[in-house]
Amino acid sequence: MINWRSTFAIYRNELSRFRRTVFGSIVSPVLTTSLYFIVFGAAIGGRINEVGGVEYGAFIVPGLLMLTLLSESTSNASFGIYMPRFTGAIYELLSAPVGVAETLLGFVGAAATKSLILAAIILTTALIFVDYSIAHPLFALVYIMLVAASFSLLGFILGVWAEGFEKLQMVPLLILTPLTFLGGTFYSIDMLPSPWDKIALANPIVYLVNGLRWTFYGHSDVSIGVSLGLTLAFLAICVAVIAVIFRTGWRLRS
Amino acid sequence: MKPIPQPILDIRGLTKVYPGGLKALDSVDLEIRKGEIFALLGPNGAGKTTLIGAVCGMVRISSGTINAFGEDLARHWRSARQRIGLVPQELGFDMFDTVERQVGYSRGLFGRAPDASRVEEVLRSLSLWEKRGEEIRKLSGGMKRRVLIAKALAHDPELLFLDEPTAGVDVELRRDMWRQIGALREQGVTVILTTHYIEEAEEMADRVGVIDKGRLLLVDEKDEMMKRLGRTEAHFTLAAQLSELPPALRDYPVTLAEDGRTVCYRGGDGTGKGKAEVAAVATALVQSGIVFTALDQRESSLEDIFVGLVEQQGLAA
Numbered sequence A: 001m002i003n004w005r006s007t008f009a010i011y012r013n014e015l016s017r018f019r020r021t022v023f024g025s026i027v028s029p030v031l032t033t034s035l036y037f038i039v040f041g042a043a044i045g046g047r048i049n050e051v052g053g054v055e056y057g058a059f060i061v062p063g064l065l066m067l068t069l070l071s072e073s074t075s076n077a078s079f080g081i082y083m084p085r086f087t088g089a090i091y092e093l094l095s096a097p098v099g100v101a102e103t104l105l106g107f108v109g110a111a112a113t114k115s116l117i118l119a120a121i122i123l124t125t126a127l128i129f130v131d132y133s134i135a136h137p138l139f140a141l142v143y144i145m146l147v148a149a150s151f152s153l154l155g156f157i158l159g160v161w162a163e164g165f166e167k168l169q170m171v172p173l174l175i176l177t178p179l180t181f182l183g184g185t186f187y188s189i190d191m192l193p194s195p196w197d198k199i200a201l202a203n204p205i206v207y208l209v210n211g212l213r214w215t216f217y218g219h220s221d222v223s224i225g226v227s228l229g230l231t232l233a234f235l236a237i238c239v240a241v242i243a244v245i246f247r248t249g250w251r252l253r254s
Numbered sequence B: 001m002k003p004i005p006q007p008i009l010d011i012r013g014l015t016k017v018y019p020g021g022l023k024a025l026d027s028v029d030l031e032i033r034k035g036e037i038f039a040l041l042g043p044n045g046a047g048k049t050t051l052i053g054a055v056c057g058m059v060r061i062s063s064g065t066i067n068a069f070g071e072d073l074a075r076h077w078r079s080a081r082q083r084i085g086l087v088p089q090e091l092g093f094d095m096f097d098t099v100e101r102q103v104g105y106s107r108g109l110f111g112r113a114p115d116a117s118r119v120e121e122v123l124r125s126l127s128l129w130e131k132r133g134e135e136i137r138k139l140s141g142g143m144k145r146r147v148l149i150a151k152a153l154a155h156d157p158e159l160l161f162l163d164e165p166t167a168g169v170d171v172e173l174r175r176d177m178w179r180q181i182g183a184l185r186e187q188g189v190t191v192i193l194t195t196h197y198i199e200e201a202e203e204m205a206d207r208v209g210v211i212d213k214g215r216l217l218l219v220d221e222k223d224e225m226m227k228r229l230g231r232t233e234a235h236f237t238l239a240a241q242l243s244e245l246p247p248a249l250r251d252y253p254v255t256l257a258e259d260g261r262t263v264c265y266r267g268g269d270g271t272g273k274g275k276a277e278v279a280a281v282a283t284a285l286v287q288s289g290i291v292f293t294a295l296d297q298r299e300s301s302l303e304d305i306f307v308g309l310v311e312q313q314g315l316a317a
Ligand SMILES: Nc1ncnc2c1ncn2[C@@H]1O[C@H](COP(=O)(O)OP(=O)(O)OP(=O)(O)O)[C@@H](O)[C@H]1O
Pocket: A254, B018, B019, B020, B022, B024, B042, B043, B044, B045, B046, B047, B048, B049, B050, B051, B089
C-alpha cells in the first residue's frame, strides 16, 4: 500500500524548498524567454515569412516553452534528490516508510508541478510579445504535463547518478539545451537543406517540440502519434530505470 | 504456560561485507527486549553504525535476517519503519529550513498526520521551542543535534536508535541527553544507543553489548557487564626503595615492581570497588609508615577491555 501521507510530506517539502528560491527560479527563465522573443520574435522574426501559415513569433512559442520545460524539469528534480545525498539528509528518506512510488510521486510530482507553473508564466509572458492561440488547449496541457513528468524522472536519475555539482549540470547544459536548439525550436525541419532534414529526425527533441507545436497549431513536421508514442516510451524507460535503482539501492544504500 | 515475551528486534546471522571486501559485520546475533535501553559499546570502526544502518535501511545486508515487531523486516519494512526512529551519528538536514518545519516534515514523512501540538511538545522537551522559527544553519552544534533528535521523535517511534548521541556535546547537554533517554524509557520506548564510553553505557543502559571488528563479543546485563569490564589500575611511586610488601597489603591485588620503587594495584569490578580499594591501599601504606610521592590512578580503557575479551574468547574457543 502506498503511503500517501509520506508522499504528500515529500511533495510539500520540495515545494517549500522551491518557494525559498522562487525569485531565481522564476525570474531567470522568464527573462531568458523574453530575450528570445525580443531577438527572434520581434527583431529577426519581422523579416521571416510565416512558417506553415503561422507567424514566426508565434511559431517559436512551443519550442521556447519546450526549452524551459526540459531544462527546468531536469534540473529541479535532479537537485531535489542530489541535495539530500550531498548534505547527508538522505538517511531520513532511506529509513522512512517510503518506497519507489512515494519517492517518485513526491519528488517528481513536485518538480513537474513547478515546471507547470513556469509553463503558465512563460505562456503568459509570450502574450506580451506575440499573438498566438492554442488549437487543442486540453491536449497541450496533457502533453506539457507528460513532458514535465518525463524529464523530472530523467532529472531524478541524474541526481542519483551524479557525484558532484558539475555532473549534475552537465546533462542539461551539454545535451538537452543543444539538442533543443537543433530540434526545430526556431525553424521547421523542412527549411533545412538535404541531408540535414533527414539527420534532424534522429534528434529525439524534434519529436517533443513538434508534438507540442501540433497541440498549438494543429500541424507539425512529424505526426502527433509518433511524438506521443516516443514521449510515453521515454517516460516508461525512466520509470523502469528508477525502479531498478530502488530495487538494487544503487548509489543510495551502501 | 506463560508466553515468552517476543523480542522487539531479533537479528540473526547478520553479516555485511562492503564492496571492496571489508567485513563490517560478522554473523551478528542480537535480541532486543521491548522497553529496554541497550547500549552497543565499541571502538571506532567496530561496526556500530553499520548495524544500525542494516536495520534502518541505509545498508544492504549481505546475509542474515532481521525481525522487527515480530515480522520479517525485509518483507514488512513499510509498517516496521513507521515505528522506528533514528538519530544518526552525523548531522544531515536541509540547513536552510526552519526547525519547526523540518520536524513537521519528518512526522509526515513517517506517515503520521500533522499534529502541531505534538510537534510543539517534542520541541519543548528538547528546549527548541524558542528556536522553532530559526533556520537550522544558525543554531549551535549542540542545538543542531537536538533538532536531529526532535526529527527522530516527531513520529513517536516505539524503537529508537541513537548513534552516538553524546559525541561532541558538552557535559551539560550530555546530562540532559541522559535525562531525555530516561524519560523515553518511562514512556515505554525501546532505545538502542551506541557509545565509545563505558561510563555512558553504565549510566544509561539496562543491557550492554560489546562489539569489535564486526563481531558481537558479549551481551549481558549492565551490572554483570560492569563487573566483568571494570578494572582500576593505580601506581604508587615510593619515596624509598622497598624490599617486600607490608603484611597489611596482603589481602589486596597489589604487586611490587622489580626495582622496589612502585606499588601497583590492579583490580575492582567497575562498581566502584576498585576506587575504594585504592583508597584502602593508600591508608594501609601510610599506616605501615611507607611514604609515597605520587599516585597515578586510572580506569581501564575500552581498548584494554577488548583485548581482555578477545583473549577470553580465544581461550573459551
Ligand atoms: N560505505 C562504506 N563503504 C565501505 N566501508 C565502509 C562503509 N561504511 C563503513 N565502512 C567500514 O566498515 C567498518 C565499520 O564502520 P562503522 O561506521 O559501522 O563503525 P562504527 O562502529 O560506527 O565506528 P565509529 O565509532 O567510528 O562511528 C569500518 O571499517 C568502516 O571503514
